[in-house]
Amino acid sequence: MINIYDTANQMEQDLRKTDEYQALKAAYQDLKADEKAYACFNKLHEYQGKLQQKQMQGETITEADFKTLQDLSQEANQYPSLMALMEKEQAINSLLDELSKIIFSPLQDIYHEA
Structure with a gap:
């Protein structure tokens, strides 16, 4: 039997290793260092x-x-640091949208069967 939660937990760990996540994390740290922007x-x-x-x-x-x-x-x-954060948020949201499409494709298949 497959445990889909193991897969989800692995995905969570893998997400933390992506360039998009690392860039967002760094941009947030930069933002926090700029008191007015934060x-x-x-x-x-x-x-x-x-x-x-x-x-x-x-x-x-x-x-x-x-x-x-x-x-x-x-x-x-x-604030350049705030704009950079928003740019990184868009990048990770694009990644999450792509993952969502993959995850939900079995449901789409059900509704689009001929």
């Missing part, structure tokens, strides 16, 4: 969380919410 990152991250929570509770995201998010994003653009 504070901006925390504000942006916290606000995004508030908007997600608002959305999950069925509340409307207002123009003011979008304006605040836009302002925080523009502030983030001023």
